[in-house]
Amino acid sequence: MTVPDQRPDLAATGDLPAGPVAVLANPTAGRGRFRGLLPAVLDRLAATGRPVRLLEASDGPGAATACRAAVADGAAALVTVGGDGTVHQGIQAVAGTPVGFGPVPAGTGNDFAVDTGFPVDPLAAAGVISTALVAGRTRPVDLARVTTPDGTTRWYGAVLAAGFDALVNERANRMRWPRGPRRYDLAILLELARLRPRPYRLRLDGESHEVHAVLVAVGNCPSYGGGMRICPAADPTDGLLDVVVGGRFSRTALMRVKPRIYSGTHVRHPLVRSYRARTVELSAEGITAYADGERATALPVTITAEPGAVRLLR
Template identity: 50%
Template structure:
């Protein structure tokens, strides 16, 4: 949507993201946006929930909302923007940054992220599918991946740690969780067909990666009207450790214990199942996950939203 005036941007900032990285990157981003002629309104809140509420309070003014933070803050703001037509941009400042990866936004360069946002705004925002999680008492959209089983347990563990930071925290939590984890007897309904499935992990992916770059569904497209179901059947610890490093390169596809398929809806239940989405805890009750096509406008970099294999 080429503009004949300076772009009006709301910069939604989670200053606590990644031990203060959010605040530092927000200040740099605001300076760069203004230097490129944009009119910037900064929203700073101490929690991602407060930030999303502040964004929701005024959607009539900005041409786009740019989140400076991690996947949790991006997820909550995406839930606010879904269906409104107001585009979402990201300056990554979190631990995982899988939504930024999906959009093709540079992870370690604020200047690169700012350039990607402005270039996309000067062209045409892309329309992104969202996953939608429904359970008896609630509903929530997600951008990248929803998971239950091993990944959710790893997130439960990693989210209680302050150290180490970044991807190494998630990897260490994986190794710690392996010691006590047992496969879960999932109760699944996939596109209307019920089945019982013992598995280590069930993920429903809209984008390729979770956990800070684990490419569980490397062929996933976030604009094809489909979700990618990723199931890891029971593995011994040595077998899991052998396949785990391959996930970062997307080389696990074809492994006998790995199932990948495209779906439109999945219901997930089973004993002790906890569901996470975009790295954040959603619920511990059975859910139904479905795709909501073309429901979020996003500011993606060139090459963003493309499969990684």
């Protein structure tokens, strides 16, 4: 999906389009601990007086398709109940449209919802969304648009990872054993064993940089991975992307600096460089990028900050 040439000029407190509220829920998000929450969320949304339609989807691509169909059928708002992966699917449908978007944080990682000001508590977030629906209020927030060399586009809200963490995700997704979090732990150990700085080519608003790095992240928001502030200065309302590059780290140095990512103090390390740009061109061999924790695309990519591309219900 691409950005329309003319985006509707809605004020921050402008009228929400008439129409129903579509809801995309992921019952497996957060390892199922919020499974019983959905009826209460639906009740709060229904209390706004708008029709509420629960979307059906069996997988990620199906979820994105269902969201696009709901928007095409005239939904005034889309609410996701799940984590960053569920948000990611919903964003593909609402980006660049006047449709309101409300993320109810009910996943293992809820970085986009939290970083854009929604309460951590799912029912409290549903209350914020319902209040905005009644008032017809939306607030513009930036998204990042990823474009591949063949012109395919994809959106993300939080962070695109294209370094060690992306390699770990890629390995973990290929593994069939062990199950659960232990698979990710094993993937970390296996990738650590083969850790090496890789050559990356960056063009930041046309300015070229060639670096050897083990961590590369491009953030619209500060956090990924459930609260790891990899791009701590990122602001989803400034029309810019934050790029954080971790250079020639050894295995030991990387493991020492990783805990500091939760507080964002890793950017003070002498091997870490931070940049800010509207457009980021990123390339490297053998890297598949992950956006909002979801498998996105192999490098190279061009990432562009799109101001006000999503209208949040808050």
